[in-house]
Amino acid sequence: MAGFQVHAVTALAISASVASYATAWHHFPLTWGLSLGFLGLVGGLLPDIDSGEARISRYSALIFGAVSSLFVYLFYQNIWAALLLFVPFAKGIHYALTTWTTHRGVFHSVPMCVLLSIGAYYGADLLRFPHFYALYCAAFLGGGYLVHLVLDEIWSLRKGISKHCSFGTALQFFRRSFWPSFLATYALLAVVVYYTPFLRAWVEQTIRGIY
């Protein structure tokens, strides 16, 4: 797989360029543009949270713990609750990452990319950003995520498919050996799409267009 630096530099270069263009085009405030660039970078690093590397699991848990606490603060306006919940949030996520995930499992897959992109949309929506900008947030997180998956596949090819059997294990839709986690991801995705009106309308329209 491509290393941390390759993923970070590529994701940052692409997301910063596209974010600059989008910011100039839509006259977004600078902070919005910077946030988009940052989301692209996060998306570009996110799939490897299942790598099992202690440092990555620790940093991921800290970041997710901080983001979860931020949402608690924003919704309940209670700084003490947010601070108190930070440790259980971070510990819980760290436990989940180190116990339940397998590298190149469901986190290196397209359905998880879509699910987390919708998560970014809801995050921006909950923070009361306009629908249009929330869609941008989803696109940047998802775009960075896809760049990571494609890079991993390119790296597998560079090493030679015959020598490196990891080809096809990054940009995947389903893998039999990890069927429970894939099934759970697809089920969650279906529920999320069902309860997101504009996505549900889009899916229904697409299905009607096919038949």
Ligand SMILES: [Zn+2]
């Ligand atoms: Zn990877």
